[in-house]
Amino acid sequence: MTENTVQAKKLSRIQQRNRDIIMNAALDVFSQSGFRGATLDQIAEVAGLSKPNILYYFSGKEEIYVTLLNKMVTSWSDPLREFDADGEPIEEIVGYIERKMEMTREFPRESRLFANEIIQGGSRVMDHNVAVIKPLFEEKAALIQRWIDEGRLAPVDPQHLLTSIWATTQHYADFEAQTKVFLGQGDNVLDRGTSYLTDLFRKALQPE
Template sequence: MPAAPVPPKPRRSRIQTRNRETILEAALQVFSTQGFRGATLDQIAEAAGLSKPNLLYYFPSKETIYNTLLTGLLANWLDPLRALRAEGDPVAEVLAYVRRKLDLARDYPRESRLFANEILQGAPRIMEAIEGDLRALVMDKAAVLSRWMDEGRIAKSDPVHLIFSVWSLTQHYADFDVQVRAVLGPGHDPFAEAGRFLETLFRRLLEPGVG
């Protein structure tokens, strides 16, 4: 006897969709400044302009909101690395990856700090994804970098640590934004200056015989 078909999930109304987005936006602000442990449902509800019971209608717990944010964040965080093309010019591909990661840090600083806070806590809620999808993607792209190195198209280095260096040298500008701006002082555009510096740095690292 065939299994009964699973009924489709009811579609959310525009108001429900808008309220969910409002809650997630408010939660992102609260979590990125207070961390998971310091954030409360009352703070999120207040930031969203909703009552706590109304918030709980959409998300049954703080953990559910946090995990929803992290799941979407991790997917977006991997997109720049996914876009590195094995058939492209090696130096241009890596430099484009650096630029995409720097743009992500510039445009989504709260998301970057949320991710950093989760990692600093030992990544209890996303360790499975880190050891699974993230690691698999890094190993796949590291193999591409290693092949380019073996072919003499970019200078030899450790391909995994090359990827790590892109992460650290771009996300720093989001995670330590206050420090960067305080040191640079007024009249500076940290991300524009970082873009020029990082292109020079990685070009010298990557080009065989240069540096």
């Protein structure tokens, strides 16, 4: 039974709970093992459900994986949509960095899931990226370029600016094992990281 078939039926409270349990367990497994390394047996074990129970809700691990990716990529782009064209440019960009760091704090597994998919070529998410995220990316890069042309930001490459923000903010989740070794653990690490990155980009973007 596919996800669409299940969704076409009105899910009972227990069915919705089971589906949420499966998605959460799959997020754990996929974020640690990637798509290739994950198995339905692993997902079933983490979920505490039988494999046939999982296959009632999803046709297989690929459907679970793609469902997770599409949901995550859409929500991951929400902070970028919040750029205000009428706002103060540096504050808008600093606010974006803060929102990205908050997502790193709240959704580290989702960040690692996406990173693993991209490392493996991104075939299951690239169509969505091209259709949905790329136009948004280009729109916001054009807005940043407008701010630069108006003399309200230092002359930087807008596209590389945005990808640099992605790299630096998501690093704390994607390389969590390494950051624990060098930076320690706990919320204080992300608080310090947020302060560092906002100060760094604020200085880099200040027009002369």
